[in-house]
Amino acid sequence: MSKASEPPMRDEEEDCTPEQQNQSGDSSGEEEASGEVEMDFLRNLFSSTLGLGSSEKVLEDLTLEGVARYIQSGKCKNIVCMVGAGISTSAGIPDFRSPGTGLYANLQKYNLPYPEAIFQIEYFKKHPEPFFALAKELYPGQFKPTVCHYFMKLLKDKGLLWRCYSQNIDTLERVAGLQGGDLIEAHGTFYTSHCISFCCRKEYNLDWMKEKIFSEDIPRCDKCSSLVKPDIVFFGENLPVRFFTSMKMDFPRCDLLIVMGTSLQVQPFAGLVGRVSKSCPRLLINMEKAGEADPLFGMLGFGGGMDFDSDKAYRDVAHISTCDDGCLALAELLGWKAELEEMVKQEHARIDSQDQKEKAGTSGKGAATKPGPASVAPETKKEE
Numbered sequence: 564m565s566k567a568s569e570p571p572m573r574d575e576e577e578d579c580t581p582e583q584q585n586q587s588g589d590s591s592g593e594e595e596a597s598g599e600v601e602m603d604f605l606r607n608l609f610s611s612t613l614g615l616g617s618s619e620k621v622l623e624d625l626t627l628e629g630v631a632r633y634i635q636s637g638k639c640k641n642i643v644c645m646v647g648a649g650i651s652t653s654a655g656i657p658d659f660r661s662p663g664t665g666l667y668a669n670l671q672k673y674n675l676p677y678p679e680a681i682f683q684i685e686y687f688k689k690h691p692e693p694f695f696a697l698a699k700e701l702y703p704g705q706f707k708p709t710v711c712h713y714f715m716k717l718l719k720d721k722g723l724l725w726r727c728y729s730q731n732i733d734t735l736e737r738v739a740g741l742q743g744g745d746l747i748e749a750h751g752t753f754y755t756s757h758c759i760s761f762c763c764r765k766e767y768n769l770d771w772m773k774e775k776i777f778s779e780d781i782p783r784c785d786k787c788s789s790l791v792k793p794d795i796v797f798f799g800e801n802l803p804v805r806f807f808t809s810m811k812m813d814f815p816r817c818d819l820l821i822v823m824g825t826s827l828q829v830q831p832f833a834g835l836v837g838r839v840s841k842s843c844p845r846l847l848i849n850m851e852k853a854g855e856a857d858p859l860f861g862m863l864g865f866g867g868g869m870d871f872d873s874d875k876a877y878r879d880v881a882h883i884s885t886c887d888d889g890c891l892a893l894a895e896l897l898g899w900k901a902e903l904e905e906m907v908k909q910e911h912a913r914i915d916s917q918d919q920k921e922k923a924g925t926s927g928k929g930a931a932t933k934p935g936p937a938s939v940a941p942e943t944k945k946e947e
Contacts, residue, residue, distance in 0.1 A: 619842040620877045627882050627889075630846050631896035633819065634723070641725035643817040644715055645835055649824020649849060650886045651733055654706040673697065684799040688759070691781055691790055698793070699776050701733070702753070707914050711823060711848075712739035713906050714890035717899060719745060726813045728806075730825060730832055732795040734769075739910070747813075749806050749832050751795035758784035759792050767791055802831070814838035820845040824886045827854035836869060844878045845869060848889035852881050 621638075622629040633639050648656070673681060673693035680686040681693050716739045718724035728747045729736055734754050736746055748754075756767040765786050772793060775782040782791040796802055814820075817839045827833040836845060836854050847853060847869060856868025871881045882889045894900045 618877060621842055622844050622878060622880070625871075625876060625878075625880050627846075627880065627893055628896060630819070630844065630880055631893060633844060634897060639818045640723070641816050642718055642723045642819045642821060643725050643813055643839075644718070644727045645729075645820065645822045645825065645832070646711070646715075646727065646736075646886075647730040647823070647825025647827075650709060650711040651706070651731055651735055651824070653709045653711075653885065653887050654733075654735065656701060656706055656733055679798060682797050684797040687792065687797060688790065695776055695781060698753075699779070702773065702776060706733065706735065707911050708735045708739035710887035710903065710907055711890045712736060713910065714894060714903060716740040717894070717903055717906060725817065726809065728810075728813075728832070728835060730829070732793075738914070747803075747806055747809050749796075749802055751793070751803065753793045753795060756782070756791050756793045758787060758789050760784065760787050760789035763787045763789060765791075810835060810838060815840065817843055819843065821848070822846065822854065823848045823889070825849070825853065842878065844880070847871075847879070847881045848884065848886055848893075849881070850883065850885065852883070 622633055634642075673696065675681055675693060676686075681697060687694055712735050715724060715727055715736065719741060724741075724745065726747060727736060727741055727745055728749055730750050732748070732750055732752055734752055736748075737752075737754065753772070754769055756769075756772045758765045758767075763784055763786055765784055767782075772782060772791070775791075783789065784791050814835065815838075820836065820839050820843060822836065822845065825832075827836065833854060839845065852869075852871060854869040856870055869879045869881075870876045871879050882892070884892070891900060891903065894903045
């Protein structure tokens with residue numbers, strides 16, 4: 564990467580007053596996450612021990628067919644989706660942990676001390692080059708949404724999607740047609756960027772960051788010259804405040820939880836499965852079972868984890884397949900398959916057409932070709 568125009572590294576917090584630093588470095592979200600996990604454990608412990616809470620069986624049978632019949636019954640009005648990297652792999656975006664093909668298994672070329680360093684905030688402040696080199700390879704706009712993304716858009720169109728909680732930073736949910744109010748981007752997003760200086764925090768849009776990354780310039784603030792970072796959550800940073808405020812409203816009113824493409828290994832996101840009511844059905848569409856309750860806690864009868872196979876299982880369904888195949892299978896059972904396939908076909912054609920127009924517009928000016936799909940993402944509605 565070119566460093567010719569890069570100013571000397573500076574202390575990103577210099578010239579800040581202690582009051583400014585304290586205001587910007589609020590750790591309440593992290594403390595709240597820890598407290599919520601502890602409270603969830605205690606709630607589950609007491610409710611199970613004392614026999615509190617309803618464990619009503621809502622599904623006729625613990626199969627994908629049973630889930631489809633429940634959706635069609637009219638009793639399922641508020642669906643919450645929880646999604647991870649597995650919903651984007653068919654778009655060409657690697658997940659993080661798959662042996663051999665996952666992102667962490669292919670970072671040797673960046674000469675990192677360990678793979679996770681590329682997403683650690685303190686390492687980024689000192690060595691931003693590896694992250695921005697990776698960002699150029701994986702930047703939003705080079706990939707099209709998958710069948711799974713459009714299935715969630717179909718749920719929205721039919722008035723069934725209450726919210727989508729995503730671990731992903733690729734913005735494909737937005738490209739598929741979900742907007743700000745539909746989404747909780749738990750681990751942040753490339754959609755906006757901010758100067759990392761506590762004293763500045765100037766905001767930059769997707770196109771500004773894209774231009775910097777594809778011209779191989781380290782993005783720096785035009786106001787204070789500090790680094791500018793996409794608004795994705797690095798290790799060492801708090802999750803967005805909206806994650807914590809929204810989950811308290813969303814999960815108690817959830818009628819069906821659909822979990823797709825996530826290993827459910829990262830907290831506090833993984834703990835969300837335990838926040839729905841005890842009667843709420845939970846469907847996992849994944850290549851392997853995930854989120855299962857700790858065996859010891861399961862024997863004692865408490866814990867918010869999934870229970871697919873025990874004699875006490877009454878609401879959790881595991882459909883083992885790719886996310887796209889699982890969504891197509893569920894859509895077929897619901898009588899939506901042709902509608903979903905037509906949506907994917909039309910939207911991909913629209914994205915390809917937009918991409919060709921952008922390439923034609925930039926090639927005549929001798930400019931670098933910009934990737935297209937992310938640039939046709941719908942406008943973000945005011946966050947709820």
